[in-house]
Every structure is written in C-alpha cells, then in structure tokens.
Amino acid sequence: TEQAFPRDVCVHELFEAQAARTPEAVAVTFEGTSLTYGALNEQATQLAAYLQRLGVGPDVLVGVYMERSFDFIISLAGIWKAGGAYVPLDPFNPSQRLLHMVEDSNVKIILTQGHLQGKLEVAEDVSMISLDEINRQKVVDEDETAPIVEREVQPHHLAYVIYTSGSTGRPKGVMVEHRNISHLICGYVKTYNLTAKDRSPHLAGLGFDATVWEIWSCLTIGASIVLVDEEARLSPEKLKDWLIKHKITITFITTPLVKVMQTLEWPTHTSLRYLLTGGEKMTTTPVSPLPFTLINYYGPTETTVVVTAGEVKVNATNQMPPIGKPIPNARIYILDKQMQPVPIGVPGEICIGGLGVTRGYLGKKELTQEKFIPSPFDKGERLYRSGDIGTYNADGNIEYIGRIDHQVKINGVRMELGEIATVLHSHEQVKEAIVIVREDEYIGKQLVAYVVVDEQQEHMDHILQHYMTEQLPQVMVPSVYVFLNALPLNANGKVDRKALPVPDTYVAEEQVVHPSTSMEKTVARACQELLGTNNISMSDNFFKLGGHSLLAAQFISRLRKTLDVEIPLRTVFDTTTLAALAAAIEGILQTEQRAKRLVLRSVERTSAGTSLSFAQQRLWFLDQLEPGSAKYNVPSYYRLQGAL
Structure with a gap:
C-alpha cells in the first residue's frame, strides 16, 4: 500500500505554502464570518513568535482549552509554527479529567478563550493565555514582534498528544508525530481527489483525533472548512439539512449518527460526494441507494486516526459491512497469540504497521513496549497490538469482530x-x-x-x-x-x-407515576417506542431508563414530528424527569403558538349569538386541551390534466 508523499516537511509547512499561493481564498467560515488563508497564516505566525519567546519549541506541549472556533484552528497552527505540540482540552469534558491531562502532560502554557478564562483551576505554575479578539492585541506587540525560528521543528517531532481511556482509571496520552499526520492527509487527498473547490465541515469532538483529519486535509490544498454549530452536530436530521445547506462535499461522521442518517430521505442530487464514518462497529448497511458514497473506516488513536477503509454498498439483507482494506502506507496483520499470521477467515488480533504507528504513550515506557512491538516481518518497523479481533476475507477485506479485553x-x-x-x-x-x-x-x-x-x-x-x-x-x-x-x-x-444478574428495571406499580396530561402521554409513548419498554413512570429520568445523547436526538426527532414543534436537544439533558420534560415542551409549544397566532380585531356583536353544536363544542374542547392541533385538518389534492 506504499504511496509517495512529502516526507521532509511538516503539516503546517504544507499549509504555509498553500497560504502563499492563495492568500485571499476562504480557509474557514462560521455563521457567515470568514477567515482567509492569509489572515489565518498571519495570526498563527504572530502567535508562534509569542510562544517561542515563552520557550515553546520541539516536543514542548501546549494545552488548547477552547470551544470550536477560529481561535482553535489559529492556535493549532501557531503552536506548530513555534515548533511545539498541542494537547486538546475539550471544555465539554469534566474538569477533573482535564486537570489530570494537564498534570500528566506537564503543560505549562494553556491557550484559551476569554469566556473560558478561570473555568479550569490549574496549578499556579501553569499559565492560561486568552486568545479572544481583545487580548490577542496584548499577546503580540507590533513593535516587539520577532520572526519565528524557521525549520526548527522536523517531521519526527511531536505534533500533538491526545488522551484515550486507560485501564488504570486514568486516561493515557498518545504521542503523534508530524510524519504520522502528513502521510495520512496526503493519502486522503489523493484517494478522494480533493481540490480547492471542496468544502468540508469541522464537526468532530475537539478531543477526538478526527479533528486533525478534518482540518488539515483541507487547509493544505486550498479547500474551505465550515464550522458546525453544536445543536446540529448531534441531531441526524439537522445535520443532514446542515450538510445540504452549506454545500458540503466530503465529511466524516461517527458511526452511531450515520446509522440513522443513512435511513433518512435524501434529495436525488446533493453536493456531498463522500460520507466517511467510523469510531464504532458498523452493523447496518443502506437498504436503498444514497446520493453519495458511504465509506466505513477503522483505526485506533495509536495509529493516527484511521488505517482501513471500505465502501459500504446497498444491501437488502442488511449484512454487516467489513472495515475494508489498508489505506495507503498502512499494513494490517491478523495474528495469533504466537504473533504468526492466521489463515483467511480465522480470527486473530489486528496488528498494525506502517507510517501511522505513533511514538507511543506519554510517560508510560512499559505500556509502550507492551503495545508497540518490533515487527517480525519488517526489520526496523514496529507493530501496534490493537487488542481488536478480526479476520481477513478472501477478497482482502477485513471484518471486525470485537475486543480482546474489556x-x-x-x-x-x-x-x-x-x-x-x-x-x-x-x-x-x-x-x-x-x-x-x-x-x-x-x-x-x-x-x-x-x-x-x-x-x-x-x-x-x-x-x-x-x-x-x-x-x-x-x-x-x-x-x-x-x-x-x-x-x-x-x-x-x-x-x-x-x-452478574440482569438489571431489573421493573418499577413497582405503587411507585409508578402515570401520565396525566396529553403532553405527558405523548412523551411517555415516544419514550416507550424508542426504548422498547412499557415500564415507564413520569418520575423516571430519560438517561436512567437507558437513554444516551444519540437516543436523545432520536427522541427529540420523534416528538418534533408528532408535535410539529422545534425542541432544543439541551431540553432533554436539563430536565430531571419525563414529567418535567413534558412541561418544558408544553411551554415551548405554547410560546410558538402565541408567536404564530394572528391578532384578531374585535367586532361588536349585534345579537346574543347562537349556541355551538355538539360537533363544534367537541372541536372547541379539543383545541383547549391541545391548542393548535392539526388532527382535524383534512388534506386533499387534485390532479389536473391538460393545459391551464
């Protein structure tokens, strides 16, 4: 799978070359605001000069505690230009987890935004530097700006350290070098024939390594990145509409979301050419054609984002798709316990070689030696033992089976x-x-x-x-x-x-709080259908019943279709019980109805009026019970033939 790529340059140097070629081209957009390649490069250069004055250089780690924004991308480029490597600190993660990352990585500088300043209580020897519009002018004094040191960082130096879950109860940092990323994005660009005309979103979690893939594959070829808003990011329906609206041509979306998105109704033609997915086992395939190519990816963080890819084709039998074949410059071996290749169709451990294999775990030499081993097949190469079980099929595709450990x-x-x-x-x-x-x-x-x-x-x-x-x-x-x-x-x-006993989620009858209003019944019914249980009390919490963020998005989608009302996803997280959720939705519904209601001009009555018929009373009563209901609307259509 060998493929040529520029081995002697770092990712930010590829970006700098592109910025020099197309300084006026749009690099990043967000909610109508754009940042050009020239502006992004200039701001990153200023930041790099400042960081170098603070001592940032090769293999020096800098924390990035920011939300999805222009500042986040500027910070990554600035750290790389200074010669350093970044540690992403996603503000949506618990503070205790982030503080462990700060301590474990020994970062002494953390770049942040003004509104996040002070939210992470770091040690006194750690400097938190804000990069918002006001403070950026203080960071770099025009009279004191020094040129950054050219070519101090080399492809074998660290680009970032990203933390994954650890068996000791603490997350462990994976050290990724510039050359690991360069091979990945160059192969990605060639595989999908990406050009400056492409548009790709940045929607991966900021602590997820797919972020690197999303951003730098575009910014090294002159393409545009569009930042997604958080509300659309976790809703399959909203994300589909967002992709279409912003004319996205290629995107990576995690497997759980794609499982839903592939079942949605798509227009016959769309700008989207490729939808890439990964992060979890793909268990379903599209049952009808999609207007784009769906690609299933697989890869641990320890081997730089992804190492295999395979097209997911329409399959009426819904057979589980394979994880595909090795990407360029990656080698996949299926080995037994003696580290010998197993025959085709026989399960074994997925061991990964090639240019994506990273340096190892930060500060964990023994664990690195255990998981990153000398290759028995290529002298001088290392293999990463993934702990995943898979098989090679006769056609060269790999099927993922599961995990060796827990x-x-x-x-x-x-x-x-x-x-x-x-x-x-x-x-x-x-x-x-x-x-x-x-x-x-x-x-x-x-x-x-x-x-x-x-x-x-x-x-x-x-x-x-x-x-x-x-x-x-x-x-x-x-x-x-x-x-x-x-x-x-x-x-x-x-x-x-x-x-271990199967959990008993049964609620005693005397403890059940039954739905008492029309809205509570609607919420309970949607919850029962989604979670597959009738044993629901209005005092239950959606997440305690087994819900999670993606099911919450599907839950809101069902209610949106039933009630014809826009419900923020956050509502499910902010309410502690189903009863409270129903009350919150009722409030949203009434607010929308008041906004839509026409203002009627009062007319003086000339007589006492006429009593309502029973049918009219029924309609009035139902409207009081459920204002604005469309239950008695009668849709109809006429087919006309001939000239009008």
Whole structure:
C-alpha cells in the first residue's frame, strides 16, 4: 500500500505554502464570518513568535482549552509554527479529567478563550493565555514582534498528544508525530481527489483525533472548512439539512449518527460526494441507494486516526459491512497469540504497521513496549497490538469482530470499563464495583454498574449517578446501577461476569407515576417506542431508563414530528424527569403558538349569538386541551390534466 508523499516537511509547512499561493481564498467560515488563508497564516505566525519567546519549541506541549472556533484552528497552527505540540482540552469534558491531562502532560502554557478564562483551576505554575479578539492585541506587540525560528521543528517531532481511556482509571496520552499526520492527509487527498473547490465541515469532538483529519486535509490544498454549530452536530436530521445547506462535499461522521442518517430521505442530487464514518462497529448497511458514497473506516488513536477503509454498498439483507482494506502506507496483520499470521477467515488480533504507528504513550515506557512491538516481518518497523479481533476475507477485506479485553466503544467513544469502575470505587460509600456493557435490541449498548456499598442509602443510585456525572463524560456514566451484597466469584477467585444478574428495571406499580396530561402521554409513548419498554413512570429520568445523547436526538426527532414543534436537544439533558420534560415542551409549544397566532380585531356583536353544536363544542374542547392541533385538518389534492 506504499504511496509517495512529502516526507521532509511538516503539516503546517504544507499549509504555509498553500497560504502563499492563495492568500485571499476562504480557509474557514462560521455563521457567515470568514477567515482567509492569509489572515489565518498571519495570526498563527504572530502567535508562534509569542510562544517561542515563552520557550515553546520541539516536543514542548501546549494545552488548547477552547470551544470550536477560529481561535482553535489559529492556535493549532501557531503552536506548530513555534515548533511545539498541542494537547486538546475539550471544555465539554469534566474538569477533573482535564486537570489530570494537564498534570500528566506537564503543560505549562494553556491557550484559551476569554469566556473560558478561570473555568479550569490549574496549578499556579501553569499559565492560561486568552486568545479572544481583545487580548490577542496584548499577546503580540507590533513593535516587539520577532520572526519565528524557521525549520526548527522536523517531521519526527511531536505534533500533538491526545488522551484515550486507560485501564488504570486514568486516561493515557498518545504521542503523534508530524510524519504520522502528513502521510495520512496526503493519502486522503489523493484517494478522494480533493481540490480547492471542496468544502468540508469541522464537526468532530475537539478531543477526538478526527479533528486533525478534518482540518488539515483541507487547509493544505486550498479547500474551505465550515464550522458546525453544536445543536446540529448531534441531531441526524439537522445535520443532514446542515450538510445540504452549506454545500458540503466530503465529511466524516461517527458511526452511531450515520446509522440513522443513512435511513433518512435524501434529495436525488446533493453536493456531498463522500460520507466517511467510523469510531464504532458498523452493523447496518443502506437498504436503498444514497446520493453519495458511504465509506466505513477503522483505526485506533495509536495509529493516527484511521488505517482501513471500505465502501459500504446497498444491501437488502442488511449484512454487516467489513472495515475494508489498508489505506495507503498502512499494513494490517491478523495474528495469533504466537504473533504468526492466521489463515483467511480465522480470527486473530489486528496488528498494525506502517507510517501511522505513533511514538507511543506519554510517560508510560512499559505500556509502550507492551503495545508497540518490533515487527517480525519488517526489520526496523514496529507493530501496534490493537487488542481488536478480526479476520481477513478472501477478497482482502477485513471484518471486525470485537475486543480482546474489556475496552469498549459506545456512541463512537472508546473507553476502558476499568476506568469507569475505578472512578466509581473512589466514592466513599463504594466497597466494590464492576462495570459491564449490556446490549439491548432497542436501547443498544448500555453501561451497567454492579456495586457493593458500605451502607445502602435511600436514592443511592441517584447519588452515584450525580457523582459519576461530575467525574466523567456523559457517555461514560453508567445508565443502570445494580446493588449487590457481594460480587459473584468463580473458582479462581475472580469476578464471574457471567453470573452478574440482569438489571431489573421493573418499577413497582405503587411507585409508578402515570401520565396525566396529553403532553405527558405523548412523551411517555415516544419514550416507550424508542426504548422498547412499557415500564415507564413520569418520575423516571430519560438517561436512567437507558437513554444516551444519540437516543436523545432520536427522541427529540420523534416528538418534533408528532408535535410539529422545534425542541432544543439541551431540553432533554436539563430536565430531571419525563414529567418535567413534558412541561418544558408544553411551554415551548405554547410560546410558538402565541408567536404564530394572528391578532384578531374585535367586532361588536349585534345579537346574543347562537349556541355551538355538539360537533363544534367537541372541536372547541379539543383545541383547549391541545391548542393548535392539526388532527382535524383534512388534506386533499387534485390532479389536473391538460393545459391551464
């Protein structure tokens, strides 16, 4: 799979060359505002000079604590121009997790935005520098601006350190070099024939390595990047409309979203040529043709974003698609426990070689030696042991089967179950804990925590849920808590996972709060259909019932179609019970109806009027019960033939 690419230059140098060729071309747009290549390059250069005066150089790490913005991209380019490497710190992650990353990576400089200043309580020896419009002028004094040191950074130097879930309960940093990225984006551009006419969104999470892929594959060829708003990012329907509206030509979207998007109704023709997906096992295929090519990707962070790709074709039998074949400059081996290749069709561990294999784990020499091993097939090359199980098919495609250990992916996020259990253990009331994944036909993958506590308290599940939400991202917080007197053990004294009881989500009849209004009934019905259960109380929380962020998007989509009302996705997260959610939606509905209601001019009556008929009374009553309902509208159409 070898393919030529410029091995002696770094990614930002490819960007600088493009900025010199097309300084007036639009590099990035967001909500009607644009930033040209020339302006982006100039601001990044100024920032680089400032960072170099602070001591930033090769392999020096700089934190980036920002939301999706122009500043985020300027910061990445500026850090690279200074010779340093960045550590993404997504503000949407819990502070405790981010503080561990800051401490573990030993960053002493963190670039941020004005409105985020002070939200992350770092140690005194760490400098938080704001890059908003006002403070940027203070960062670089025109009279003191020094030229940046040319060519100090080389392709073998670090480009970024990104953190993934760790089995010790702490995330571990993966060290990625410039040459790892260069081969990836150059191969990507050639594979899809990308040009300056292409438009691609930046919609990956800021702590997700796909961000590198999205941004720099475009900014090295003169194409434009469009920043997506957070509301559209997690809603399949809204994201589809957003892609069409902004004339996006190629995009990467995580698997859980694509599973829904491939079932939506698309226009016959659209600007979108390629929709790339990955991050989780693709279990379905389109059952009808799509107006774009769907590509399924696979790859661990340790091998730079992706290493295999395969087209997902229409399949009426809905057969699970493979993860494809190795991308340019990647080598994939399926090996047994003795590190020998297995025959075609026989499962083995997916081991990865090639130019995407990264330096290893930051500050974890033993773990690096364990996972990054000398290749038995190519002298001088290293292989990364992914821990994933797969098989080679006769046609050269690879099928992904699952994980060797208990590392899992839920909603596109890779996590160690041990990390979640460790955080759970840290609660003062918890004696023992284990976290597993259970899969449900309706809900999908669900984290279930089995807990032994010192003393069972009332609402202990709510207490632990609140505690975990403060420590971990929402996707890593268990949906269900099962309390046991002791964890079951096998003959070897280890926890017998097979003996763990299936969670009993049944709610006693006397504890059930039944829906009492039309809106509550609508919300309960949508919840029952989506989660596949009738055992729902209006006092339940959507997420405790097994919901997660992507199911929340589908939940809102169902309610939007039923009620014809625009409901912000945040509403599901901000309400603690289904009853509160119904009340919030009722408020939104009434607000919209008041806005739409025509102002009527009062007319003086000349008589006492006429009593309503029973049919009219029924219509009046239903309108009072559910204002603005379209239930009694009668749609009709006429087909006319001939000239008009």
